[in-house]
Amino acid sequence: MKREGTASIPGSRQEICSLKAGGMHFAAPLARILEILGKPFVQHVPLAPDFVGGVVHYRGEVLIAISLRGLLGMESASSKGDVLVFESGNGPFGLIVDAVGEVLSVSANDLEPCPSNLDSRCEALMAGAWKLPDRLLIALDPERLEPQRVASAAAQSRKGSHAD
Amino acid sequence: MLPVQWATSLKFIPSSTDKLWVDDLTREFLLESQEGLDRMERGLTELESRPADAELLAEIFRSVHTIKGTTGFLGFPRLEALAHAGENLLGLLRDGRVTADANIVSGLLALLDRLRGILRTIEATGVEGEPKHDDGAMIGRLESLQGAPAAGSSAGRKPATPAGAETGAVASIGSRVRRPAKKRARREEAPMCVAPLRDPPVAEEAGPQGNERAVARVAEERETSSSHADSASSPRPEAVAAAVSSASPVAGTADCTLRVATELLNRMMNLVGELVLTRNQILQANSADAAFAPLGRRLDTVTADLREAVMKARMQPVNHVFARFPRLVRDLARSLGKPVRLELEGQETELDKSLLEAIRDPLTHAIRNAVDHGIESAEIRAAAGKPPEGLVRLRARHESSHVIVEVQDDGAGMNIERIRAKAIDRGLVEAARAAQMSEREILQLVFLAGFSTADAVTSISGRGVGMDVVRTNVEKIGGKVEIDSDAGHGTTLRLRIPLTLAIIPALIVHSREQNFAIPQAALVELVHLDADQVSVGIDWLGNAALYRLRGRLLPLLFLDRLLQQPPREQGACDIAILNADGRRFGLVVDGVADPQEIVVKPLAAVLRDIGVYAGASILGNGEMALILHPGAIAQSAGIGLTEETQEAGPDEANPAARDDFLLVETSSRRAALPLETVVRIERVPPSRIERAGARAVLRFEQELLPLNGVMDESGAAETPTTVVICREGTRQVGFLVNRVLDVAPGSSLREAGTSALSAGVALLRDQVTEIISPGCAPLPATCEDCPGLAAELQA
Numbered sequence: 001m002k003r004e005g006t007a008s009i010p011g012s013r014q015e016i017c018s019l020k021a022g023g024m025h026f027a028a029p030l031a032r033i034l035e036i037l038g039k040p041f042v043q044h045v046p047l048a049p050d051f052v053g054g055v056v057h058y059r060g061e062v063l064i065a066i067s068l069r070g071l072l073g074m075e076s077a078s079s080k081g082d083v084l085v086f087e088s089g090n091g092p093f094g095l096i097v098d099a100v101g102e103v104l105s106v107s108a109n110d111l112e113p114c115p116s117n118l119d120s121r122c123e124a125l126m127a128g129a130w131k132l133p134d135r136l137l138i139a140l141d142p143e144r145l146e147p148q149r150v151a152s153a154a155a156q157s158r159k160g161s162h163a164d
Numbered sequence: 165m166l167p168v169q170w171a172t173s174l175k176f177i178p179s180s181t182d183k184l185w186v187d188d189l190t191r192e193f194l195l196e197s198q199e200g201l202d203r204m205e206r207g208l209t210e211l212e213s214r215p216a217d218a219e220l221l222a223e224i225f226r227s228v229h230t231i232k233g234t235t236g237f238l239g240f241p242r243l244e245a246l247a248h249a250g251e252n253l254l255g256l257l258r259d260g261r262v263t264a265d266a267n268i269v270s271g272l273l274a275l276l277d278r279l280r281g282i283l284r285t286i287e288a289t290g291v292e293g294e295p296k297h298d299d300g301a302m303i304g305r306l307e308s309l310q311g312a313p314a315a316g317s318s319a320g321r322k323p324a325t326p327a328g329a330e331t332g333a334v335a336s337i338g339s340r341v342r343r344p345a346k347k348r349a350r351r352e353e354a355p356m357c358v359a360p361l362r363d364p365p366v367a368e369e370a371g372p373q374g375n376e377r378a379v380a381r382v383a384e385e386r387e388t389s390s391s392h393a394d395s396a397s398s399p400r401p402e403a404v405a406a407a408v409s410s411a412s413p414v415a416g417t418a419d420c421t422l423r424v425a426t427e428l429l430n431r432m433m434n435l436v437g438e439l440v441l442t443r444n445q446i447l448q449a450n451s452a453d454a455a456f457a458p459l460g461r462r463l464d465t466v467t468a469d470l471r472e473a474v475m476k477a478r479m480q481p482v483n484h485v486f487a488r489f490p491r492l493v494r495d496l497a498r499s500l501g502k503p504v505r506l507e508l509e510g511q512e513t514e515l516d517k518s519l520l521e522a523i524r525d526p527l528t529h530a531i532r533n534a535v536d537h538g539i540e541s542a543e544i545r546a547a548a549g550k551p552p553e554g555l556v557r558l559r560a561r562h563e564s565s566h567v568i569v570e571v572q573d574d575g576a577g578m579n580i581e582r583i584r585a586k587a588i589d590r591g592l593v594e595a596a597r598a599a600q601m602s603e604r605e606i607l608q609l610v611f612l613a614g615f616s617t618a619d620a621v622t623s624i625s626g627r628g629v630g631m632d633v634v635r636t637n638v639e640k641i642g643g644k645v646e647i648d649s650d651a652g653h654g655t656t657l658r659l660r661i662p663l664t665l666a667i668i669p670a671l672i673v674h675s676r677e678q679n680f681a682i683p684q685a686a687l688v689e690l691v692h693l694d695a696d697q698v699s700v701g702i703d704w705l706g707n708a709a710l711y712r713l714r715g716r717l718l719p720l721l722f723l724d725r726l727l728q729q730p731p732r733e734q735g736a737c738d739i740a741i742l743n744a745d746g747r748r749f750g751l752v753v754d755g756v757a758d759p760q761e762i763v764v765k766p767l768a769a770v771l772r773d774i775g776v777y778a779g780a781s782i783l784g785n786g787e788m789a790l791i792l793h794p795g796a797i798a799q800s801a802g803i804g805l806t807e808e809t810q811e812a813g814p815d816e817a818n819p820a821a822r823d824d825f826l827l828v829e830t831s832s833r834r835a836a837l838p839l840e841t842v843v844r845i846e847r848v849p850p851s852r853i854e855r856a857g858a859r860a861v862l863r864f865e866q867e868l869l870p871l872n873g874v875m876d877e878s879g880a881a882e883t884p885t886t887v888v889i890c891r892e893g894t895r896q897v898g899f900l901v902n903r904v905l906d907v908a909p910g911s912s913l914r915e916a917g918t919s920a921l922s923a924g925v926a927l928l929r930d931q932v933t934e935i936i937s938p939g940c941a942p943l944p945a946t947c948e949d950c951p952g953l954a955a956e957l958q959a
Contacts, residue, residue, distance in 0.1 A: 041786070041788075043678075043790075045777075046678075047774045049770065055788055057788060062780035064767070064770060064771055150770075151770045
């Protein structure tokens with residue numbers, strides 16, 4: 001079921017949820033968030049790739065949680081973060097952020113494609129930037145955060161760097 | 165509190181399994197018919213050996229009759245016509261006017277396959293669909309079989325009848341199928357009925373051409389191979405799909421429903437009632453209330469019982485899977501021209517429904533292999549002095565928390581040297597390494613992908629996709645496969661399947677303050693090393709750590725290094741001695757917590773791919789523990805297979821009949837507990853033992869443990885009592901004993917006991933000792949009280 005279609009209709013309004021990670025501001029489409037877990041216990045998984053923050057207990061299941069800081073190549077946070085639960089084709093997964101902000105109603109016209117001078121790692125994750133009156137929010141695309149997709153992308157870039 | 169809380173609705177995502185075009189009534193009919201056909205299949209294969217069994221015939225007749233009745237009502241004319249033809253033939257059989265022979269059984273089995281095919285079409289599309297094969301030909305074949313002679317002696321006298329009767333029958337069906345049906349029936353089906361394989365005189369007289377018999381054989385072979393080989397062009401792909409692969413993503417109606425005994429359901433309902441009641445009481449009580457603790461305890465018992473009841477409801481007898489094998493063996497044996505008998509044993513053994521589905525394919529493979537490669541041809545068997553009829557034995561039985569399924573054949577056994585040569589030839593193992601391998605290790609090579617020992621690649625198996633598929637499928641569900649072979653006497657394939665997927669006993673260990681779970685199935689023993697023992701106890705050969713366990717060197721792996729955790733100061737540690745599929749090694753961990761029954765939760769693919777974890781679990785305190793995968797750890801560390809018999813004493817030549825027991829002394833007599841079921845032994849003060857109703861219970865690790873055995877009321881209340889904690893299915897039970905005496909091997913004499921299932925006796929140290937089964941309270945009488953039995957056992 002594709003739900004991101006709403007973003008492309010010019011002028012239509014949609015709700016986004018603002019997030020913070022490592023001093024940067026992000027936003028995720030509200031319709032894609034299953035649930036927000038407030039500062040849950042995240043169990044570290046040894047040997048897991050860097051972008052995996054660990055596993056969390058979510059409704060009787062053990063859920064893999066992607067760390068947004070890890071994805072951006074930042075140090076992991078010293079304090080507990082919030083976890084957003086997204087649904088994907090391979091089941092739900094969590095995204096660890098430093099803190100969840102607020103829900104904002106934005107117009108699809110405010111979404112700008114990726115600025116070209118952005119960090120490449122950041123660029124891979126973002127669907128664009130939301131232009132708010134007072135600040136910019138990086139629009140996250142849950143599709144691109146899906147653990148397996150991130151894993152294969154990481155494997156690709158590793159291969160690329162080896163080739164260099 | 166969070167600033168925002170939402171839950172998005174998933175309601176509008178349609179379920180892929182929703183089949184709107186199959187209404188409830190049809191679904192019910194499909195389910196019932198499939199069960200009826202299963203019964204019919206079982207009956208038919210038995211019919212060959214007992215052709216005059218009136219009861220059997222009546223049962224088969226009833227199945228077909230029911231289908232006919234319902235189809236007419238629901239408006240499925242194809243099914244009705246076919247079932248009608250079958251019913252007519254079965255009616256004659258039942259009345260004794262026709263005697264069932266191999267041809268009739270084949271004809272009826274062909275009808276069965278056709279009916280199944282139509283049922284599947286209905287399930288998928290809601291309609292019967294157009295006949296791919298002419299139903300007229302099938303009906304004609306069945307009607308011609310009606311005209312078949314009643315007894316073998318009269319067979320020769322009316323040679324021309326079958327063909328004539330058949331033509332007439334086809335004509336009577338109607339114009340719709342007349343032309344093609346006639347032709348087809350002549351070409352393909354007619355030889356079937358005029359030239360029975362086991363009746364050469366008839367064939368010679370009846371056939372217009374002399375080589376009709378050969379045609380009949382070909383037709384027969386095509387028949388069997390089309391329903392059992394996985395050729396895509398098969399006219400009945402549905403039968404193939406079920407037998408060879410589980411490719412179909414949508415489970416059939418029969419796979420997603422379950423018949424549960426009303427009694428069990430009532431019990432579950434009662435338990436849920438009790439649960440609700442307890443919850444209500446807890447809601448009203450506050451934590452300071454004196455009644456709170458007993459309420460918590462009751463909640464615990466009710467939850468445990470409810471869990472057990474739900475697990476029980478999922479249990480199905482293995483017969484659900486076994487039932488299809490007599491047919492499979494029959495068809496295989498006929499197409500290969502080898503007489504083979506299948507013996508089933510322990511069909512009532514129960515297994516979780518999902519596991520039952522999972523072992524269906526591996527077992528099919530294994531049985532095919534046994535019939536195709538295991539059993540020799542009749543001539544070779546005769547030359548070896550064996551009975552010409554091969555025997556395949558399919559056995560299921562419980563063994564602690566596992567079900568063992570064995571496929572045993574009395575064939576030629578496996579040729580170790582040939583396997584070795586083949587493995588080298590296929591590049592599966594290096595020649596130098598192969599030369600050093602033990603027989604046991606060589607045998608396990610057949611489980612590697614791309615291995616096949618068949619000299620000639622037959623159509624049935626031997627395409628090199630046999631045993632590795634068996635192993636992968638069984639390992640996927642947490643089971644194990646072993647193979648034993650005795651050259652000249654046969655091969656035994658043993659599948660060890662856990663009772664249930666969801667809950668496994670595991671040992672929780674620590675490494676750097678983090679919990680990990682090791683499945684008990686792989687755990688052999690635990691060794692504790694104090695801080696000062698570590699440097700002495702662990703030997704180093706270069707980078708390889710070794711531990712001397714009773715004189716033998718055991719490779720060691722360090723969990724913290726394995727997981728690349730930060731190093732710590734050397735201190736006390738524990739070594740978990742593991743045996744993962746024959747690979748023995750010690751896993752060094754920081755500390756050992758408790759054994760627990762854990763609920764296995766799957767991990768995301770990204771984490772599964774690391775290769776170290778088998779899953780995760782949520783522990784009682786809310787923390788999560790990653791479940792380690794001993795097999796994968798051993799393999800990635802390059803730990804080799806070990807001879808399992810190396811440690812066994814000389815008297816353990818036959819491990820199946822010998823088990824280890826924990827000898828205990830209960831209030832005046834000796835008794836034994838199977839060591840496999842013992843979880844731990846605990847000394848507790850009597851004050852900790854409480855009573856819940858009539859039952860003594862012990863609060864143990866936040867769980868309530870029911871206690872069995874008589875409490876020594878007269879004994880001093882201050883001396884601690886010994887409690888042996890045993891595993892019983894998925895829960896634990898405690899036994900009160902006076903003291904623990906020893907661990908001793910004993911030969912099980914369970915079969916000879918009076919109550920074979922619940923309790924038994926064993927020969928321990930040449931004394932008959934009662935075995936306490938964790939499933940029940942010990943017998944009130946000791947063996948000394950029934951001298952007759954003891955004498956009988958010793959005799």
